[in-house]
Amino acid sequence: MSELIPLTIIGGYLGAGKTTLLNHILRHNDGFRLTVLVNDFGDINIDAELVENQDGDTINLANGCICCTLADGFVGAINTILEQNPHPDRIIVEASGVSDPIKIAHYAQMRGVSLDGVIVVADAEKVQAKVDDKYVGYMVSQQLNGADILILNKVDLVDQDQRPAVRGWLAEAAPHSRIYETQYGNIPLELLLGIDTKRKSSTAGSGSDILPFVTWSYVEDAPLQRRLLARLLDDLPKSIFRAKGFLNLQNVPQHRTILQLVGRRWVLSPGRAWDGEKPQTRIVWIGENGQFEQEGLAAALDACTHPS
C-alpha cells in the first residue's frame, strides 16, 4: 500500500488573503511536488516562467507543482490525483470563502489521503466585523474555530497599538488555534507544509526580513510513555506550531510510531519496524522564535520517559 498523501486545507473569508498565500506557496516552494486545488484560476497569479503548460483545468509548473480547478468537485479532483503516477507529495485545497474547511477535512478520510492540517487566513482589519455580519458571521466564526493554524494577515493595516487587541480577540474566538501574524501572506513554508526530507533545502522563511520561528530537534533513546506524551501534546504551549518525527514508545517496542502535529491536531500512526536498529525517538519541532522554551519542552519530554 502506498503512503497516504497529506492534505492541507486553506480556508478563510473572501478577501482574507487565501490566494495570496497560495501564490506565495507556489512561488517559494522548493522541492515539494504540490497539487493545488483552487476554485478558479481567476486569481491565481503564477509567474509566467514557472508555467510549463496549461490544459483546461490543469496548469503544470516547471517546479513539479500542478494547479487544478475544482470544476469536477472535490471528490472528483482527488480521484483524478490518485490516478496520477507519481502521486504528489502533498495536496493543498483552497476552500471557498463561505465554506467550512472542517467539512472538507472530512473528505480526507477518503482512501489515499490524510489530513495534515487546516490553515485559516483572517484579515486583521476586517475579521471582527465579519464575525458580526448577519449573513456570514456564523460561517466566519466556524472557520476560525476549526483552524489548526490561524494566519492573521494584513496586520500592517491595523494600527500598531491595536494589534494586541485584535490578536487577543482572535485567541478567544479560536481558543484552540495557533495564531501567526503576517502581511501579504508572507509566512515560512515550514509552518504551512511542515518539514519534509523530500525538500531540497530548508529555508528559514521566504523573506529575509522575517525570522519569526525556529526549528529544534529532540532525540532520546529511552522509550516514551504514550499516556504521558499524549497529555503533553494536548497541553503544548501555543507557540509550537508543528512537530514531526519517529517515536520509540514503550508499549510498541517492535516498530516506530510516527508523530504528526499541526497546531492542536496530532496523530500517532504505526511506522516501520526497528529491524535491529537501535530504537530512538527523534522529533523536529517548529515554534515561534523567542516564545519557544526549548529547555522546558525537553524537560517535559524527558519526563515522559519515566513511569508515573
Added chain:
Amino acid sequence: MKETTIYTGGDIITMDDANPQVEAVAVKDGKILAVGDLSAVETTAGPGAKAVNLGGKTLMPSFIDAHGHFMNAPRLITWANVSVPPVGPVESIPNIIRVLEEHVAKWKLASGEWIIGYGYDSKFLAEGRELTRDDLDPHFPNNPIILIHVSNHGCVMNSRGFEFFEITAETPTPEGGVILRKEGSQEPAGLLMEMAFGPVFSQLPQPSEEELLELVKPAQLMYASKGVTTITEGATQAHAMKFLRKAAVQKRLFLDVVSQPVAMGGELYKTFAEYIIVGDDEEPHVIGNPENVFGTYQDRLKLGGIKIVLDGSPQGKTAFWTEPILTPGPAGEENWRGVPLLPPEIVHKTYKSAAERNIPVYAHANGDAAIDMVIEAADAAGITAADDRRNVVVHSNLMRPDQLDHYARLGLLPSFFTVHTFFWGDTHVENLGKERAFFLSPLKSTQEKGIRFTNHNDYSVTPQDPMFMVWTAVHRVSRNGVIIGPDQRVDVWTALKSITIDAAYQYFEEDTKGSFELGKLADMVILSDNPLKVNPMMIRDIVVEETFKEGQSVYQRV
C-alpha cells in the same frame, strides 16, 4: 406551403385572459392563424383547411418549464425508478426486484453492466427495513447494482457493486458516514450513507458523450410526454454548456431549451470564461460573445440568464433563514439558521454586472435570509421594477410576507415550487412551525400584490409533472393530508397561467408563447380532461394525449 389545420370538437383553453375559452383554433406554418368561434376560424382558414376533431379532449398551450435541470434527464431516463408513489411504483422489496428485472429487459443490459436505480426510500417499504445485498444477490448475481437514496445522500448496493468499489468487512466507516453492516459481522449489508456514499457516487462509471448525445432525443420525449415544449436547464456547468451546444448544432433539439449558466464554486471562472471575465476579488463581469448570445434561440438553445445559488434546501435544512428552525441542524446544531453559499459581496457584484449587460439573474434562494441577500443586492445595483429586468428568485420557498413588497418594488419574479407542499410540507411544519411553513410558496399573497409568478418541478428533484404542479397549487395537501397554508391556494386558471403565459413572460417570450393568440407559436397540448372542469381533486390524474411543437406532433400517447 404547409396546410392549415383547424382544431375543434373539444374544450379549448387559450390562457388569454381576454378570451379564455374558444370553439376553434387554426394553425398554419407552425403558428396560430385564428382563434375563436368555429365559423370565424373557418373563414380565416379558408377552404382546404384540414379539420382535427379533438373528440372531447381539451386543447391548450403546452407547458413551459420555469425551472429544472434538463442535463439530469439523459442519464436519468436510463435509470430504474425505484421510488415510492406517486414518483414511482415501489411499495415493497419484491416491487424493487420486479422494477429492476423489467429495467434489465428494457435496456437489454448484459452481464456485468451496471444497474442504476433512483428514488430508493426504506421509509415507505412494506417490510419496514432497509433493502440488503442479500435481497438483491439471488436475482442479480452478475450485474453490479446501485440504488440511489431519495435524498441523493446514500445508496444500496449488491455484492457485485461492493466488489467493484472494493468495500469489504475491513473497510472502515468514515467519519460522517454510514456503512450498514450485517448483523453480527462487519460485512457491508447494502446501505451506504453520506460520507461513505460520496466517493462511491463520484466513481460510478460515466456514459460517454456520444452515448449521452444519443439520449438527448429520448430525454426531450420525456418532457413532451408531459406536455412540456420549453425546457429549462437551470444550472448549466461549463462542460454541460458545451454538450448542449453540440446537441443543438447537431440538430438534436426538437423542443426549446433555455439554459442558465451557473456560477458556483469552481465554476465561477470556467463557466463564464467565454462571456464573463473574472477580475480581481472574484468579481464576475458579464460580457457578450457572438457564440453565446443571451436571449436568442440558436438551434433551439437559448441562454436565458445567469444562475447563482445562495443557499441549499429547506428539507435538507441547508436553506438560509433569519430565524432558527425548531429542530436541530443537519449535524445536530442548535439554533440552526443555515448558511449562505455565496458571500454578499459576490451577490451584489453579480446583480450589478448582469444589470449593466441586460442579462437576467436567476438566484436560487429558499430561505428568507438568502432572499434578503437578493433584495439587498438588487437594491444596491439600483434596479427597480420599471427596468423590466425579470430577475427571477428561484424557489422563493420560505419567504417572509414583507419581502413580497420588495419583489414588487424591484421587479423580482418568484418562481415557486408548490409540489413542496406535498413532498415536504409535513417536514416543513415540523422544522419551522405552522406559521412559517404555511407561507411556503405563497401564491395567493403574491397574486394579491400584483406580482407575476411561475411554478416549477425542479426536475429531477421532483418528477416532471405539470398537472401535479397545478394540483398542488390548487390544493396544497401534504402527504399526511395537511393543507399547507389554506389561504395560499389559488384557482386552477391562475395555476395554469404560472406554467404557460406567465412562464413565457419570465423568459421574455410572452409575444410568441404561452397562450393562443394570433401569430404565436402553435406549441400545444391535448389533455385527457379539462383541468378547469374536472373535479379539482382529479387534476393530478389528467394525462397528456398529444403534444405539438410549432404545429408538429412530437408526442402521442399510445
